[in-house]
Every structure is written in structure tokens, then in C-alpha cells.
Amino acid sequence: MQKKYEEVIAWIRGELREGRLKQGDKLPSENMLKKRFHVSRQTVRKALSVLEEEQITRSVRGSGTYIEIGKRQRKRSMRIAVMTTYADVYIFPLIVKEIGRVLSDEGFLLQIAVSNNAIEKERMILKDFIREKSIDGLIAETTKSGIPNPNLKLYKELERMGVPILFINSFYPELDIPHISLDDREAGRMVTQHLLDCGHMNIAGIFKGDDGQGHQRYAGYVDALMEADIKVKGKQVIWIDSDEIEEMRDDCGRVLKRIKGCTACVCYNDEVANKMVGICMDQGIRIPEDLSIIGIDDSDLSRFCEIPFTSARNPVRDLGRIAAEMMIGRIRGFTEIETVELEPELIMRSSVKVINHI
Known part of the structure; x- marks a missing residue:
């Protein structure tokens, strides 16, 4: 038809x-x-x-x-910049690869920039985009979106220049710019609800405090506990920042103190869950007999960890594809960019114990 x-x-x-x-x-x-x-x-x-x-x-x-048939010179290829916090670790290669595939199929050029999750590097990259006027669109992962960011006016300047912007994975609430991400609140609720369904009542949580995803996943954790009429205990919640994740296994005292008495732990993402598995192995804590662990993202870390763990799937390939397609549609004038939050899916492995209360 x-x-x-x-x-x-x-x-x-x-x-x-x-x-x-x-x-x-x-x-x-x-x-x-x-x-x-x-x-x-x-x-x-x-x-x-x-x-x-x-x-x-x-x-x-x-x-x-x-x-005007055949009289014009070939137009220059449109260039889309993709700025991520990291490029070659965790889920980021899959996202960038999918964005690049879609852009290439449609004749667009891909320009990759990496902020290393540093506000100063993000600022430098954005200033270069503004000065050089070399990009036709920007797909950006936010940098530490859970804390005040001094670079927001640079995004506004790009918008003023006519450069369409789309955020991925998270967003800056102060800016009216659409984003494509996992429904992080639902992911936090889903993994916590699974632990509740398995009979756990004392559930710790480890969340990242310097990005918006951490706040949303914590909100989902709280939603599930409150719906079950279980008190949210601040002493069982651990807030960490990006730098502290790397040091978790070497500096585990604070974590072990907070999870004492808990039978399960919700982890901000699979990277944190993987560190928790390492801490438990170092300390002789059995998984899942002594502590059930659950992550978010269903990355390779959840599948190939020493003890594979249950995780909420983040459809990162869909995220990359949708982001690229929306940006292309916006540049070509077919569609407007809209916010899309993708549904998580629980992928169960052997890291959660079922507790039968008598």
C-alpha cells in the first residue's frame, strides 16, 4: 500500500x-x-x-x-554529535554503536565526545560545539545530573543557534529538553518488589547521589517499600558518588555497617552490584543464602559475574536506535523530539533467595 x-x-x-x-x-x-x-x-x-x-x-x-533537477551541488553530510560520560565501558558501547548504525544508514556523520562524567570536560566540549558551529544535532548524556550544573546555559545557547538537543539516560530537570531513558523509577520499584515477593522485609539500598538516575531508582525503591507498608530506614540506604564506586571493594566498612541485619540489597546498577558481590566474597558472606543482591541494567557484568545476579533489563539498543531516529526525524522536519522512557524487564538469575515466613 x-x-x-x-x-x-x-x-x-x-x-x-x-x-x-x-x-x-x-x-x-x-x-x-x-x-x-x-x-x-x-x-x-x-x-x-x-x-x-x-x-x-x-x-x-x-x-x-x-x-531544480540536478543543478545543485551535493549537500554536505549532516553531523550529529554524541556526547556520553564514558565510551568504552559498561552499557555505553552498545548505545553508541546503535546510534552510529542508524545515523550511518541514513547518511549522517557521527561525532563522538566523552565527558568522563566531569562537569569541566562537559563545559569544554559544549564550548567547542558553539565556537566551531560544526554540528547539526546533539545527543547528550547528562553529566552528574543529580547536582547543580553550571553548564546549562551552554545547552540553551546551542538551542538558540538552532541545534536540536536530545538527552539520553537522564536529564537536567531545569531544562525543557526531551530525553530517552529507562524508566528508572519503575526499575527501582520492580527490583525492590521482586525482593518483597521473595519474602524479604529488611532490604538495603545503594544509590548514586550525583546523577538523576540514582534519585529516580531510589524513588522506586521507596515506592515499593511504602506500598508494602514497610518503613523506609535511612540507616539501610547508602549514597555514593561516581568516584566512590571504584573504591567500594577496598573501602567496604561503611557498606557492611549499613547492610547489617538486612537479607537483601538493591543496587543502583550492575556495576555497584558487581562490587557488592566482590565485597561479599571477600567477607565470607554467602549469596544468596546470607544476602540477596539485585542490580539494574542487565549488562554483561550481571551475566558474567562470579555469581550471576538478577537485574532489571535496560533496553540500551532500543534506546540508541530511538534516540538516533528521533534526531534524524527532527532535523529532516518529519517529527518533533519527544521524551520516551523505556520499560524495564526483570531478568532472574541465582542471586535472590526465597524466604518462607512461618
């Missing part, structure tokens, strides 16, 4: 074949085409964009669209 925008293209091609449209002629306006074919403005724009890519038409800002 022919798509609506293809009907518009077919009509214009027919007019060219019959000689009713010739080189240099102006096409009917978008409004006229919309009424003629009973389609949306978005559909008309997609048809005109396809014809322009094929060098059959040329649009002139403020004037309209003209027949």
Missing part, C-alpha cells in the same frame, strides 16, 4: 513527466498540497524532503520550493 507522502511524490513526478511542471517552476505551497491530498503538514514536508535529497527540488527559505 502506497504511503501518504509517496502519493505527493508520485503526483509531482507525474506533473514533471507531463510537462506541467518544468525546471525553475515553483511548487504549490505546503498548505495547498496538504488540502489537495488531505494529509498533514508533516507528510507534505517528508515528501518535499525526499525530492530535495534526490535533487529534484530546492527549497528557498521564506520563498517556497522550486523544481
Whole structure:
């Protein structure tokens, strides 16, 4: 079945074949085409964009669209910058690879920048984008979105320059910019609810305090406990920052003190869960007999850990694909960028014990 925008293209091609449209002629306006074919403005724009890519038409800002077959030089390839906190660890390679695949298939160039989750590096990268005026769109992972960020005005400046922006994994609540991410609150609720369903009542939580994902996953943890009429105990919640994750196994005293008396632990992500498995092995704490551990993201760490652990799946390939497709659609004028939060899926392994209360 022919798509609506293809009907518009077919009509214009027919007019060219019959000689009713010739080189240099102006096409009917978008409004006229919309009424003629009973389609949306978005559909008309997609048809005109396809014809322009094929060098059959040329649009002139403020004037309209003209027949100009084969006279234009090839347009430069559009460049999309992808800025992530890290590029070659954890779930980030899968996200970047999927974004790159979609962009390449559509003829876009990919420019990768890495902030190393440092506000200063993020600032430098954004200033370069503004100074060089070299990018047509930006897909950005936020840097420490759980704390005040001095770089927000640079994002606003890029928007003022006409560069569309889309955040991935998290977002800055102070900016009205869409994001594509896991539904982090639901992920936190889901993993906590699973522990409750398995009979656990004293559930510790380890959450990252310097990014928004940590706050959302903590909120889900609280939701599940409160729905079960279980008191949220502050002494059983551990807040860590990005740098402290690396040091968890060597500096485990604070963690062990907080989880004392708990039968299970919700971990901010699989990286934290993997560190917790290491701490337990060092201290002779059996998993899941003494402590059940659960993560979020279902990364390779959850599958290939010394003790594979249950985790809430983060559909990172879908995240990358949707982010790239939305950015392409926005640049080509087909669609607007919208916020999408993807549903987690619980992937169960052998790290959670079922407790039968008598």
C-alpha cells in the first residue's frame, strides 16, 4: 500500500513527466498540497524532503520550493554529535554503536565526545560545539545530573543557534529538553518488589547521589517499600558518588555497617552490584543464602559475574536506535523530539533467595 507522502511524490513526478511542471517552476505551497491530498503538514514536508535529497527540488527559505533537477551541488553530510560520560565501558558501547548504525544508514556523520562524567570536560566540549558551529544535532548524556550544573546555559545557547538537543539516560530537570531513558523509577520499584515477593522485609539500598538516575531508582525503591507498608530506614540506604564506586571493594566498612541485619540489597546498577558481590566474597558472606543482591541494567557484568545476579533489563539498543531516529526525524522536519522512557524487564538469575515466613 502506497504511503501518504509517496502519493505527493508520485503526483509531482507525474506533473514533471507531463510537462506541467518544468525546471525553475515553483511548487504549490505546503498548505495547498496538504488540502489537495488531505494529509498533514508533516507528510507534505517528508515528501518535499525526499525530492530535495534526490535533487529534484530546492527549497528557498521564506520563498517556497522550486523544481531544480540536478543543478545543485551535493549537500554536505549532516553531523550529529554524541556526547556520553564514558565510551568504552559498561552499557555505553552498545548505545553508541546503535546510534552510529542508524545515523550511518541514513547518511549522517557521527561525532563522538566523552565527558568522563566531569562537569569541566562537559563545559569544554559544549564550548567547542558553539565556537566551531560544526554540528547539526546533539545527543547528550547528562553529566552528574543529580547536582547543580553550571553548564546549562551552554545547552540553551546551542538551542538558540538552532541545534536540536536530545538527552539520553537522564536529564537536567531545569531544562525543557526531551530525553530517552529507562524508566528508572519503575526499575527501582520492580527490583525492590521482586525482593518483597521473595519474602524479604529488611532490604538495603545503594544509590548514586550525583546523577538523576540514582534519585529516580531510589524513588522506586521507596515506592515499593511504602506500598508494602514497610518503613523506609535511612540507616539501610547508602549514597555514593561516581568516584566512590571504584573504591567500594577496598573501602567496604561503611557498606557492611549499613547492610547489617538486612537479607537483601538493591543496587543502583550492575556495576555497584558487581562490587557488592566482590565485597561479599571477600567477607565470607554467602549469596544468596546470607544476602540477596539485585542490580539494574542487565549488562554483561550481571551475566558474567562470579555469581550471576538478577537485574532489571535496560533496553540500551532500543534506546540508541530511538534516540538516533528521533534526531534524524527532527532535523529532516518529519517529527518533533519527544521524551520516551523505556520499560524495564526483570531478568532472574541465582542471586535472590526465597524466604518462607512461618
